[in-house]
Amino acid sequence: MEQPDSVPFPLDPAADPAVEAAALLKQGCPVQNVLLPGGVTAVAALDHKTAKQVLGHAHLTKDPAHWPALTDGRIPDDWELGALVQGAGMLHAGGEAHARLRGLVSAAFRRTSIEAMRPRIEDIAHALLDRLESAGTDAVDLREEFAWQLPMQVICEVLGVPATAVAKLRDAFDRLVTPQPLESDQGGILAAQMTIAGELTQLIALKRENPGADLATELIRARDEDEDRLSDEELVQTMFLLLIAGQETTVILITNTVHSLLSDPSQVAAVRAGTHTWSDVVDEGLRHSSPVRYALMRYATENVEIGGVTIAKGEPVIAALFAAGRDPEVHENADRFDLDRSSRQHLAFGHGAHYCIGATLAKLEAEVALGALFTRFPHLALATDDLTTMRSIPLQGFEALPVLLQGGTV
Ligand code: HEM
Numbered sequence: 001m002e003q004p005d006s007v008p009f010p011l012d013p014a015a016d017p018a019v020e021a022a023a024l025l026k027q028g029c030p031v032q033n034v035l036l037p038g039g040v041t042a043v044a045a046l047d048h049k050t051a052k053q054v055l056g057h058a059h060l061t062k063d064p065a066h067w068p069a070l071t072d073g074r075i076p077d078d079w080e081l082g083a084l085v086q087g088a089g090m091l092h093a094g095g096e097a098h099a100r101l102r103g104l105v106s107a108a109f110r111r112t113s114i115e116a117m118r119p120r121i122e123d124i125a126h127a128l129l130d131r132l133e134s135a136g137t138d139a140v141d142l143r144e145e146f147a148w149q150l151p152m153q154v155i156c157e158v159l160g161v162p163a164t165a166v167a168k169l170r171d172a173f174d175r176l177v178t179p180q181p182l183e184s185d186q187g188g189i190l191a192a193q194m195t196i197a198g199e200l201t202q203l204i205a206l207k208r209e210n211p212g213a214d215l216a217t218e219l220i221r222a223r224d225e226d227e228d229r230l231s232d233e234e235l236v237q238t239m240f241l242l243l244i245a246g247q248e249t250t251v252i253l254i255t256n257t258v259h260s261l262l263s264d265p266s267q268v269a270a271v272r273a274g275t276h277t278w279s280d281v282v283d284e285g286l287r288h289s290s291p292v293r294y295a296l297m298r299y300a301t302e303n304v305e306i307g308g309v310t311i312a313k314g315e316p317v318i319a320a321l322f323a324a325g326r327d328p329e330v331h332e333n334a335d336r337f338d339l340d341r342s343s344r345q346h347l348a349f350g351h352g353a354h355y356c357i358g359a360t361l362a363k364l365e366a367e368v369a370l371g372a373l374f375t376r377f378p379h380l381a382l383a384t385d386d387l388t389t390m391r392s393i394p395l396q397g398f399e400a401l402p403v404l405l406q407g408g409t410v
Pocket of ligand 1 (some may be wrong): 055088091092101155241242243245246247249250253263290291292295297298321347348349350351353355356357358359361362363
């Protein structure tokens with residue numbers, strides 16, 4: 001069995017994820033030492049089988065209390081990925097604490113609750129497209145004007161967050177999503193987190209006075225009835241997580257899938273001919289271009305063996321979700337977006353105890369968004385091939401997607 005290279009492979013937030021995935025997978029060992037921005041090292045699980053094993057492993061926890069480098073103070077407080085690996089919400093909890101926090105919101109994200117939202121999501125999509133139509137023949141940024149707006153409006157309605165609060169939070173959201181290197185953004189992420197947490201604390205106070213038929217009100221009630229079920233900090237962090245976890249990821253899913261479809265018109269033609277559904281398109285989009293590039297971080301609670309390699313207790317492990325979707329052992333011609341492939345299995349929503357709670361909602365939003373968009377604008381075309389990719393380790397997508405709604409060239 002091949003062993004990982006002892007010199008860690010530097011992960012570059014600006015690298016093309018497909019090129020990076022191919023380079024890592026080519027090294028022959030499914031597990032590699034990698035260097036994250038800020039000089040932090042971790043072990044990365046690279047192929048589908050190994051990444052899945054990491055995501056579901058009973059002795060790899062997401063609770064950062066098991067990461068000695070963090071608890072000993074060797075990770076600087078302002079490490080640019082620090083905000084993404086800790087917090088009081090379910091994403092960074094293990095065991096019973098995780099089950100308790102997840103249990104409080106899971107009913108709201110069950111398939112039947114989500115499917116009931118379809119008509120409302122369709123209304124939101126059509127209203128956004130009405131507004132877009134007025135752009136006429138000019139190029140519009142589909143990411144900003146459509147893909148960003150739809151999931152934000154939906155999750156705000158679910159939670160009961162007023163649209164005015166969202167406008168205030170937009171800048172903070174952007175700073176969280178594309179963290180800047182330490183030297184250029186000292187405190188930027190922490191400030192962004194504080195802005196959002198402050199806004200949510202105000203909202204919670206308002207909702208206590210004026211309860212509504214929304215998830216925020218339900219969570220506040222759970223907190224007020226029994227503090228052991230949910231502390232004040234967990235209440236804010238749970239709302240924070242629900243607002244942020246599904247936003248950029250769903251924006252990227254919609255944007256990347258539109259880009260794949262516009263790059264190969266035969267794929268849209270297959271949907272129009274009835275050979276495939278929009279739901280198939282979304283699954284292939286998730287397989288081909290997982291919005292989450294790396295799932296950060298899990299920590300070994302004891303020595304564990306992954307892909308023939310021993311991971312020492314306390315070591316951090318990340319799972320390469322984008323690379324898993326391009327694993328040549330699982331998918332033939334993995335780099336091609338192809339609705340005809342026999343298997344579209346992917347890990348884009350993770351696996352195991354932390355499997356994405358919003359997966360059904362995200363898929364429904366993307367399915368509705370794509371169907372409405374391509375029906376309303378049958379001649380939709382890319383306005384340029386010159387696209388800028390996001391600079392990010394945890395996510396991968398485009399910064400903007402300029403399109404021509406009525407086709408043609410700019
Ligand atoms: C295309 C869209 C989405 C993608 C690709 C995505 C991806 C993921 C992934 C990979 C994880 C697991 C992370 C890990 O194990 O380390 C996760 C967890 C999570 N996601 Fe999503 N997500 C999406 C949409 C959503 C939506 C719409 C929501 C809610 C509104 C949401 C809420 C969450 C939450 C709360 C967790 C933590 C679950 C737990 O720790 O038990 N996500 N997501």
